[in-house]
Amino acid sequence: MSMRGIRGATTIDQNEAEHIWERAKQLLIEMIDQNDVVPDQVVHIWFTVTTDINAAFPAKATRMLSGDWSVVPVMCATEIPVPNSLPNCIRVMMTVNTEKTAEEIQHVFREKAVQLRPDLVIDKTRK
Template identity: 35%
Template sequence: MQAIRGATTVSENTVEAMQEAVMEILDELEERNQLHPTDMISVTFSVTPDLDAIFPAAVARHRPHWNNVPMIDVQQMYVRGSLEKCIRILIHAYMKSSTSISHIYLRNASKLRPDWNSPQPLQASQSTIESKV
């Protein structure tokens, strides 16, 4: 089991803008990680307090095979000066052990984790975890 992160932003708090951003990031997460919804254990979406036009999980449910994925939407904690109009995603999924994880940060969210905006070797991340224990 692996955890895959992602984030994106929207230009405005509208259903259309949120649908576009959610579909875009989910397309990228699925493609770059060779991920299929049947491999997903759960998905958590968090949104900043300035986004309330639609639940991101409601958007995801319209994707093929996503109707049986356990999903939840939560509000991101407010921190003064933090990135606005941001949608974050945390996917727990069963992955092939040889698969590199790509954490996807799009639009203005790319500045949140520039170090994770490229494929992450699985073995390197395991080594890092083991060295911290």
Template identity: 35%
Template sequence: MVLAVRGAVQVDRDDPADILAATRELITEIVRRNGIDAADLISIVFTLTPDLTSCFPATAARDLGLVDVPLLCATEVAVPGALPRVIRLLAHVESDRPRAAVRHVYLRGATRLRPDLAA
């Protein structure tokens, strides 16, 4: 069965080092909390708020060794008043786990996006 795992992290500024470190942290935490093996990853879609333009978060996934996983980066919709400087992730995973067992991950300031899921 294919499951979707969501996550997000907020960074302090539009800096490649910050974006890549936060993205690595997010991916690592999603994998850890969900017991995901890299071979089970089907694809990952990343979005960034329009104020983040200095690098592609997919680079962080490649840095972690996800070289054969299809990755896509896009800009998030520019909604007035939305939380700034956020990297979002949607991972498609092959798993036998029930959907209710999925642990979505929201880190740093992004916990405000889904306080019901932030833990």
């Protein structure tokens, strides 16, 4: 078993708590589903937000997941305010213990965040 990082990112349309939690939850669910993750495998989850997001901590979305996610350590921080960077962005780094190789890990980018790493975005229309 190896420790791997799973990257994820999404954007919000409104700086409102419920919207932030919903977008973060959707992102987490997709990261979990695509990588067959269970809470016991998760070392920790880091959330970062751009400085324009301040209505809620997106990490709270972890507690809204079904299953025993209450034991997973989570943390939020603010992104470095780089000029011309993508606004309204939530980024996630989920560190997990897994049998998957680095190449098998599926990173998830949603909404406008797909432009951050188009090379890692899976085209679900092709199979």
